[in-house]
Amino acid sequence: MDKNKIQEAKQSWEGRHHELAKCAPHTTDWGDPVEPLYTPADGGDQDYLNQSGFPGDFPFVRGVYSSMYLGRPWTVRQYSGYDSPKDTNARFRYLLEQGQTGLSVAFDLPTQIGYDSDHPMSAGEVGKVGVPVDTLEDMEVIFEDLPLDKLSTSMTINAPSAIMLAMYVSIGKKQGLDPSVLRGTLQNDVLKEYTVRGTYIFPPQPSIRLVTDIFAYCSQNVPKFNTINVAGYHLREAGCSAVQEIAFSFTNAIAYIQAALDTGLDIDAFAPRISWIFNTNNKLFEEVAKYRAARRIWAELLRDRFGAKDPRSCMLRFHTQTSGAALTAQQPLNNVVRVAYQTLAAVLAGAQSIAACSYDEALSLPTEESVRTSLRTQQILREETGVTDTIDPLGGSYYMEALTDQIYTRIKELMDRVEQMGGAVAAIEKGFVQKEIERRAYDIQKRIEAGEMVVVGVNKYTIEEEETEVLVESNPQAEQDQIERLNAMKNRRSNDKVESALAALKQSAQGDGALMPVIIEAVEAYASLGEICGVLREVFGEYQPVRTI
Numbered sequence: 252m253d254k255n256k257i258q259e260a261k262q263s264w265e266g267r268h269h270e271l272a273k274c275a276p277h278t279t280d281w282g283d284p285v286e287p288l289y290t291p292a293d294g295g296d297q298d299y300l301n302q303s304g305f306p307g308d309f310p311f312v313r314g315v316y317s318s319m320y321l322g323r324p325w326t327v328r329q330y331s332g333y334d335s336p337k338d339t340n341a342r343f344r345y346l347l348e349q350g351q352t353g354l355s356v357a358f359d360l361p362t363q364i365g366y367d368s369d370h371p372m373s374a375g376e377v378g379k380v381g382v383p384v385d386t387l388e389d390m391e392v393i394f395e396d397l398p399l400d401k402l403s404t405s406m407t408i409n410a411p412s413a414i415m416l417a418m419y420v421s422i423g424k425k426q427g428l429d430p431s432v433l434r435g436t437l438q439n440d441v442l443k444e445y446t447v448r449g450t451y452i453f454p455p456q457p458s459i460r461l462v463t464d465i466f467a468y469c470s471q472n473v474p475k476f477n478t479i480n481v482a483g484y485h486l487r488e489a490g491c492s493a494v495q496e497i498a499f500s501f502t503n504a505i506a507y508i509q510a511a512l513d514t515g516l517d518i519d520a521f522a523p524r525i526s527w528i529f530n531t532n533n534k535l536f537e538e539v540a541k542y543r544a545a546r547r548i549w550a551e552l553l554r555d556r557f558g559a560k561d562p563r564s565c566m567l568r569f570h571t572q573t574s575g576a577a578l579t580a581q582q583p584l585n586n587v588v589r590v591a592y593q594t595l596a597a598v599l600a601g602a603q604s605i606a607a608c609s610y611d612e613a614l615s616l617p618t619e620e621s622v623r624t625s626l627r628t629q630q631i632l633r634e635e636t637g638v639t640d641t642i643d644p645l646g647g648s649y650y651m652e653a654l655t656d657q658i659y660t661r662i663k664e665l666m667d668r669v670e671q672m673g674g675a676v677a678a679i680e681k682g683f684v685q686k687e688i689e690r691r692a693y694d695i696q697k698r699i700e701a702g703e704m705v706v707v708g709v710n711k712y713t714i715e716e717e718e719t720e721v722l723v724e725s726n727p728q729a730e731q732d733q734i735e736r737l738n739a740m741k742n743r744r745s746n747d748k749v750e751s752a753l754a755a756l757k758q759s760a761q762g763d764g765a766l767m768p769v770i771i772e773a774v775e776a777y778a779s780l781g782e783i784c785g786v787l788r789e790v791f792g793e794y795q796p797v798r799t800i
Contacts (some may be wrong), residue, residue: 257292272761279654281494281661282539296654304548306642309548312543312655313718314601314645315566320639325597326604327629328405330572332357332382333616334729338381343397343620349626352629354435354702355405355606356393358379358415363450365411377730381407385737385779390418391425399423404435405480405570405604411440411450411463413767414783417774420473436477436526436570439465442481442503442675445794446684447489450751452784457791461766462510466521468767469770477526479507480570487530488576490692493541494658496530498665499684501548502675510556522564531571531597533589539645540654542569542600547655548662570604571597578613581716582708586610591628597639599645605629719791740777748776754787759792 253773265271273687277285299305304310313365316322316394329346331354332339332715358381361373367385368377377383384390394404399422408415416437420430445453451458462479469478473684483491483500491499504525511521529545533540549567553559573593578586585612594607607625609617617625645651672678679685698704750774759769773783 254292260681260793261288261290261292268518269498279493279657280532280534281492281658286653289653291649293649293653297575297656302648303652309554309562310547311566312547313375313646315546315568315603317350319601319642321599321642322698324633324639325602325629326353326403326570327351327626328355328570328604328606329622330355330357330407330606331622332359332393333380334378334382335733336382336384336389338726338729339393342498342713343393346598346622346626347397348755349623350630352396353403353405353604353627356407357506358406358408358452359383362780363408363410365414365452365780365788367781368730368737370781373730376729377733378726383733384415384418385733385781386740386777387418388419388736388740388777390415390422392616394422397529399426400406402434405438406435407438409438409441409444409448409450410458410554411780411784412441413465413770414774416465416469416473416476417771418769420771421775426489430473430712431475433473434475437481438528439463439479439773440482440500440503440507442498442679443485445679445796446499447485447688449796451794453617453787454794455679457787458794459507459510462507463514463516465765466507467514467526467765469524470516472519474524475538476524478555479504479676480528481528482526483508483747484527484530484572486688487532488574488689489547490695493534493537494661494665495687495691497541497545497548497658497724498530498662498669499675499688501545501552502659502666502669502678505552505674512557518553518559519561519564520733521560522553522557522567523561525567526603527567528569530574531593531600532574532604533577533593535592535596536654537650537658538593538596539600540651540658542552542602542644543643543651543655544659544662544690547659548666564782568603568605569617571600572606573597573604573608575608575612578608578610579706580613582714583610583614585708585730586613587624587628590625591632594628594632595638598600599643601643618660622693623675633710737779741779744777749773749782752778753782756783757786757790759785 271287279285303312317704328646329351331342331346357377360376360380363369366373368383382393406415423430423433439462441451467480469476481500481504485497486499488495512518525562546567550565553565559565573590577589590607594605597605607628609621611617611621611626669675669678672681672683693791699706699710702710756769756773759766770783
């Protein structure tokens with residue numbers, strides 16, 4: 252292929268079609284121009300074996316497994332949890348009956364920041380955006396009659412990850428299961444909490460200690476569990492571009508990896524269990540290119556920088572959720588279409604696990620009907636459209652390959668910038684990451700309000716709409732019921748055992764011993780989440796946020 256000849260022919264073609272010059276120009280999500288037409292001169296002539304390769308082969312651009320969906324479809328894993336452990340158990344059962352293939356637990360805010368339901372800071376938030384978990388007893392109810400050896404469970408929790416993992420392992424034991432058979436994913440990505448979500452507890456260094464302690468414990472005891480789910484998703488929802496989403500989450504991952512290596516862990520002992528959650532947004536082709544480029548960067552990073560030998564260490568396996576921030580309260584049924592297109596992008600990109608948002612999420616907790624519709628969206632895509640009949644069907648498209656190369660370069664440039672600052676922790680402490688995300692979010696909002704960025708039903712094709720009633724309201728009694736359950740448990744348990752376990756935890760936290768074994772001991776004594784986090788707060792302190800405005 253003579254690229255110069257093709258470029259000359261393209262220029263000649265453009266010269267013969269002057270109407271092209273009048274067409275409105277477009278740019279990518281990350282700001283590069285989009286050409287009206289792509290040719291072999293723009294993409295598809297790369298060093299195929301080294302830069303793309305076959306599915307299941309380094310650098311995994313076309314997929315991490317050789318057979319991809321031909322061998323096994325993606326896991327359908329809707330995000331759920333609300334009101335009470337009992338209600339959450341009922342929703343899980345409903346979703347499994349409807350064909351869901353994995354569980355994903357949403358925890359309420361008090362649980363995410365390590366407060367029991369009866370703490371003054373918890374008032375008004377218990378059971379609102381997820382399920383409250385105060386003690387092991389709550390987790391026992393959530394997973395009642397759900398066989399953990401036949402399920403994989405994702406837990407969206409960060410600062411108290413070690414405690415939730417301890418509870419999950421303990422439930423498995425009660426079901427007669429060795430921890431080695433348990434499968435699932437722990438989010439456990441605390442660095443992004445300092446930049447976009449705010450559900451941090453401890454300062455960065457002890458938080459990273461907890462992360463690496465989980466790496467070490469799971470590599471020995473729970474080898475099938477994904478020990479961290481590095482989260483680009485929340486960065487994107489806060490306003491990141493596709494480039495920022497991947498670059499900032501990768502630099503966070505580098506910080507975790509380096510910390511684990513510094514403790515003496517071997518890279519191949521823990522890297523295969525690093526997984527990801529990303530956000531699949533509206534720009535279909537750019538989203539596919541994002542994932543293809545990310546797989547290549549990750550593979551090169553693990554092999555070339557960290558010396559990984561196990562191919563599984565180099566595989567970027569990811570769960571993705573469609574964008575909740577892209578959904579609108581106006582004309583909410585439009586969200587069914589948005590979710591379907593975003594889910595299609597995730598499938599074309601080779602996701603291992605997908606959660607599709609529900610169309611009414613901009614209004615309230617999802618109804619049973621809307622949850623079922625989002626579930627059916629995935630099932631129709633999987634079983635009716637033929638989109639899974641071949642691997643990486645967009646591979647080789649001139650546009651797709653050009654986009655993949657372009658975003659690959661942009662992501663690496665931003666990663667280099669963070670590295671030059673001293674890495675993710677230093678960049679966060681300087682407020683760089685926060686400011687970049689805030690600036691991008693502000694620009695997007697200005698573009699929407701100016702009509703430069705179309706949101707159908709919001710700033711274009713609007714209609715007169717009646718005020719929409721809240722479809723699902725939280726149970727106002729749920730908070731009091733949860734507090735009563737917590738008090739009843741505290742009255743039944745052995746407080747001597749609890750005090751002994753918490754003392755052992757404090758001693759380990761003050762030194763440099765492993766924390767997971769003593770946390771498990773505390774959990775099994777029915778020490779509460781707030782009591783365990785209270786001990787760690789006393790030893791580690793609390794994080795004070797960086798002011799960026």
